[in-house]
Amino acid sequence: MVTGDGSYIKKINRSIILEKIIEHRFISRADLSKITGLNKATISVQVADLLEEELIRETQQEHNAVGRRPIMISINSEVGYVLGVDLDYKNIHYTVSNLQGIPVYNQIVSLKTDQYDEIVALLIKDIKKFQKKFADSRYGLVSCTIGIHGTVNKNENIYFVPKYQWHNKELKADLMKKLDLEISIENNANLSSYAEKVYEYHTSENLLSIILTSGIGAGIMIDGQIQKGFHGYAGEMGHMIVSQDGKPCKCGNHGCWELYASEPVLFKQLAESLDKPAVTIADLKSLITEEDEKTINLMEEFIKNISIGLNNVINFYNPETLVLNSDVLKIYPNAVKKIERHLKSSVSQYCEIVLSELGNKACVMGACALAIQRFLEVPELLLTLPEKSF
Numbered sequence: 001m002v003t004g005d006g007s008y009i010k011k012i013n014r015s016i017i018l019e020k021i022i023e024h025r026f027i028s029r030a031d032l033s034k035i036t037g038l039n040k041a042t043i044s045v046q047v048a049d050l051l052e053e054e055l056i057r058e059t060q061q062e063h064n065a066v067g068r069r070p071i072m073i074s075i076n077s078e079v080g081y082v083l084g085v086d087l088d089y090k091n092i093h094y095t096v097s098n099l100q101g102i103p104v105y106n107q108i109v110s111l112k113t114d115q116y117d118e119i120v121a122l123l124i125k126d127i128k129k130f131q132k133k134f135a136d137s138r139y140g141l142v143s144c145t146i147g148i149h150g151t152v153n154k155n156e157n158i159y160f161v162p163k164y165q166w167h168n169k170e171l172k173a174d175l176m177k178k179l180d181l182e183i184s185i186e187n188n189a190n191l192s193s194y195a196e197k198v199y200e201y202h203t204s205e206n207l208l209s210i211i212l213t214s215g216i217g218a219g220i221m222i223d224g225q226i227q228k229g230f231h232g233y234a235g236e237m238g239h240m241i242v243s244q245d246g247k248p249c250k251c252g253n254h255g256c257w258e259l260y261a262s263e264p265v266l267f268k269q270l271a272e273s274l275d276k277p278a279v280t281i282a283d284l285k286s287l288i289t290e291e292d293e294k295t296i297n298l299m300e301e302f303i304k305n306i307s308i309g310l311n312n313v314i315n316f317y318n319p320e321t322l323v324l325n326s327d328v329l330k331i332y333p334n335a336v337k338k339i340e341r342h343l344k345s346s347v348s349q350y351c352e353i354v355l356s357e358l359g360n361k362a363c364v365m366g367a368c369a370l371a372i373q374r375f376l377e378v379p380e381l382l383l384t385l386p387e388k389s390f
Contacts, residue, residue, distance in 0.1 A: 010046075011377075013038060017046050018075075019378040021056060022100070026072040047073060054079045054138050055099075055376070075099050080139030082375065083130050084367030085123070085146040086188060086360075088214060089114075089163035092123070095364035096130060096141070099372055101199070101383035103365075105133070114164050120171065124178045131181065142375045144181055145367035146171070147188035149214055154232040156185040162215065162250050184371065189235050190226050191366030193219025195358055196323045198369040202382045204321040208313065210237065212306070212326040213360065216258035220317065224380065238262065242308050261305040263328050269298055285331045299332055307342030314348040325356040 016036050021027055027035075033043050050056040057076045060069045077098035086093040089111075096105040109126065113119065123146075131141045148171070150161030158169040172185045193209035196219075201207055207221040216238030220227040228234050238258030239251050246255025259265060270287075271279045273294045287295040306324075314322070329335040336353050358365055365385075373381040 013042060014046055014049070015376075015378050017043065018050070018055070018376050019380055021073055022075055022376070022378065023382045025100075025384070026059075026074050028070050028072055032073070077102065078137060080137055080142045080375070081134045082142055082368050082371035083127065083144040084191075084364035084371065085144060086363040086367070087119075087123075087146055087148055088188075089149065092119075092126070093360070093364050094126065094130070095361070095368060096134065097365075097368040097372070099376070101365070101369055101372055101381075102386065103368075105130075116164070116166055116169055120174050123175060127175070127179055127181065131179075141181065143184065143371045144179075145184040145186060145191070145371045147186055147191045147363040147367050149188050149217070151233045151236065152185055152187045154228060158185065159231075159233065165250075182374075184374070186367070186370065187217070187219070187228075187232075187235065188363045189217035189219040190228065191219070191364075191370065192217075192325060192356075192358070192362035193221050193323075193366070194226055194370055195362045195366030196321075196356065197221050197224070198381050198383050199365060199385055200357060201321050201323070206317070206320040207323065208317060208319045208321070209323040209325060209356065209362070210310070210313070211362075212261065212324065212328070213263050215264070216262050216309070218313070222317075237309065237313060240309060240312060242305070242312075257305075257309040261302065261309055263326060266298065266302050266328060270295060273298060281327055281331070284328065288332060299328075300338075302328070303332075303335065303338050304342060307339050310339065310353075311343055311345060311348050314343065314350050315345070318349055320351045322350055322353045323356050324353065325359065325362055327359065330355055330359075 017032060020032060020035050029043050029047060033040050054076055056073050058071050058073055060071055077100040080099055081096050084095045091111055092109045094107045095103050097103050111119065127144055134141045148158055148161060149163060151159040153159055156172045158166060158171055160167055172183050175183050189209060189211050192211055193207060196209050197204060197207050205224045209219040211217045218235040218237040220235050239249065239253065239256045241253060241255045242257045242260060243255035247259045248254050249256040249259055267279050270284065271277065336355060340353060356362060369381055369383060
């Protein structure tokens with residue numbers, strides 16, 4: 001039995017009530033009482049406090065039935081905002097969302113440097129700009145969560161970013177020296193996995209998100225929680241060795257999975273095969289449509305190499321939902337079915353393999369969602385994105 005003083009119980013009740021308001025979007029006090037099991041007096045006291053803080057609002061619902069129109073409670077989404085940042089190689093993707101997790105502003109900034117100090121200075125300048133832009137709301141910009149394409153420990157320090165060759169960077173501390181704002185640092189794949197759970201697969205408690213767009217990273221959700229491992233480095237599946245004495249990798253090993261099954265490798269192979277300096281996703285789409293023989297052969301090899309790694313991943317984690325985040329797989333006909341044909345082991349078990357609908361927005365949306373969950377202090381967050389949110 002969980003026990004505690006009155007203030008502790010009140011805090012728990014507040015979290016439960018806020019969680020249900022977010023989940024249902026619009027809900028009456030009576031329904032809140034039924035769903036949470038809290039009595040009407042408790043609901044009234046909590047709702048009064050949340051109204052005073054302007055975190056929720058009440059509106060009368062339109063209806064045609066005889067009788068009093070019900071008063072519905074919802075999150076006051078414009079009372080504060082959160083900033084999600086995807087610090088990728090060569091660009092930074094910023095998304096500001098309201099407290100219902102709906103994007104209200106997006107910006108992608110191209111990077112002309114890979115120097116840590118210069119990128120930190122740029123982040124500080126941009127974050128200050130967002131603070132000023134949203135300062136008129138009661139709570140303003142409440143926090144910022146940054147996704148890193150590398151290993152981040154449990155203290156939120158960067159251990160290693162392969163593309164930048166950054167080692168042991170204290171990005172959070174460096175930013176907070178200049179910013180009066182709550183800052184969080186997370187691995188981009190963890191944030192992407194969290195976004196898939198929060199926005200798309202609400203009922204999936206065991207979800208893995210595999211990102212193929214920039215190397216290979218994985219976010220692991222077990223029993224609805226992000227799994228980070230002992231130091232915080234879990235999910236670096238791109239560096240699982242799939243070819244003994246294979247190609248050399250920047251991590252120091254040979255034969256890592258991402259050297260065979262990541263999108264950058266596919267584009268490089270295709271450019272070499274077609275004797276071109278570079279190949280874009282639009283070029284690839286045209287070549288697939290034209291059924292170019294070299295392209296199709298490379299795609300089939302790509303599918304096979306993805307499947308080799310997935311077979312291992314499935315055996316490790318027995319996932320309920322396995323989300324593949326890949327622009328390439330989205331444009332290749334029957335990609336998931338072709339992958340599944342290679343998963344022939346009677347040992348490997350999973351429920352479903354799907355392609356991510358969030359795509360390259362997954363990291364920033366996960367960053368925004370995590371910031372909202374922490375600001376509102378709710379145990380679980382379930383959000384819905386309206387169509388054409390980006």
